[in-house]
Amino acid sequence: MEAQKVDMKSELRSRYGTVRRAYEYHLYTAKGVRLLDMCQEGGAAILGWRSGRSKLALKNTLDRGITGSFPTETEDELSRAVQEVLPQYSTVRVYQTKDRARLACADYLGLWSEIPLIESPLLHPEASIDIGPGGDSPLSASRKVHGIPLWRPWLDEAFYAMSDRVDSAFLNNVNDTLETMVLSSPYPFAGGCSVVVFSSPEKDGRAPWPSDSIAPALLAAYARAWADLASALFERTEADWAKFDRYAEPYWDRRGPYLVPKMRPSRYADFFRSCLDKGILVSPDYDTPSIIPWSADPSELKVLSASGSK
The missing domain is CATH 3.90.1150.10 (Aspartate Aminotransferase, domain 1)
Known part of the structure; x- marks a missing residue:
């Protein structure tokens, strides 16, 4: 059920x-x-x-009256902060919703528009050999984890820590389609925006969709939150x-x-x-x-x- x-x-x-x-x-x-x-x-x-200082960044930008749809430095600040965590991605975009982000990724990859946004195969309930609800075998279940990947921090470390207790069918899918990803951003603001990364400015003649118009103050807060995440990645370990x-x-x-x-x-x-x-x-x-x-x-x-x- x-x-x-x-x-x-x-x-x-x-x-x-x-x-x-x-x-x-x-x-x-x-x-x-x-x-x-x-x-x-x-x-x-x-x-x-x-x-962190993300809410201070939000307040400071609001205090400067930077609330319009004109171009601001906050867009570049967010791109730099994201690339500090994920330097292998050359292009960063922001979209108003996760669904818009998913569609942008699908278009970039030349995939059908209904392809789902999915968690990493490492987070699938049946990825572990010895747990999970009954039903599909790990091999058949792993075939259902294809989609636009949602990136989460600290999963790279989990990949190595779990390698001896996760079915190989799931491990083989972990890095299957990583030319573009929707990111789980570390800023707790209901409604916010969705950040997407692309491995190159163009794929098979398809450029990523332009970013949506997002409030500059919100982009400033996201940029600060990503900078805080870059520091936290080294401070928090498997032992924690x-x-x-x-x-x-x-x-x-x-x-x-x-x-x-x-x-x-x-x-x-x-x-x-x-x-x-x-x-x-x-x-x-x-x-x-x-x-x-x-x-x-x-x-x-x-x-x-x-x-x-x-």
């Missing part, structure tokens, strides 16, 4: 009211409850909700994620900082609600990984095993 859709806003509001404050990896609600955030806006808050294994292992398979559920898709909605009842917000989507809250205390996950949430 497929995973039941979860309305995260409704589930949060019905238990705890609205969220009034977000700091690092915790959300503070109207009912005075502090929630551990393992959803992290799908990865946008992987550096924390108020870490592994501290959580003791409590996370019964429920997820960890791949770098990302947590892939072990239960069947049909059970995931109940698992999400059970975690939320215990003060932990995990990803509401079975196919989107939950994420280790880097600076949180691993013992905050104790409540899962204490009451048998599996």
